[in-house]
Amino acid sequence: MTHVQSMLDVHSQDLEGIDRTKLAECIQACFDCAQTCTACADACLNEDMVAELTNCIRTNLDCVDISAATGRILSRQAGIDTGTTRSMLEACRTACRVCAEECGKHASMHRHCELCAEACRRCERACAELLVSLR
8 A cells, every 4th residue: 555545534624526546547557757857857957868859858857846746736635626636637637748859759769758758658548547537
């Protein structure tokens, strides 16, 4: 059991209508994505061809901000607003898709881009699955 799942399990807020497992998976995927995108942007900055990676760096940093914010919002259960939650999940899905596509362009040359694209796709899927489970 992860710390995310443990915290959800002990929270006093009733999570009626929300699949706790999907919620925990999405929170973890958001934070994993933020960390991976941060590391990928940093690795891109250290490549000899950094000028060719500026769009990759930008999409990485956008994805970091959006996925981290989504993970934080999903972690707050008291007085959850499903409208805000849905909007954040949609934004995160979009940012992850865009970042995965951009990193995918460089994946054959840079392993960090390959790993980042994988983390983004995982987060995109987790957001989509949580969206489906919300009432």
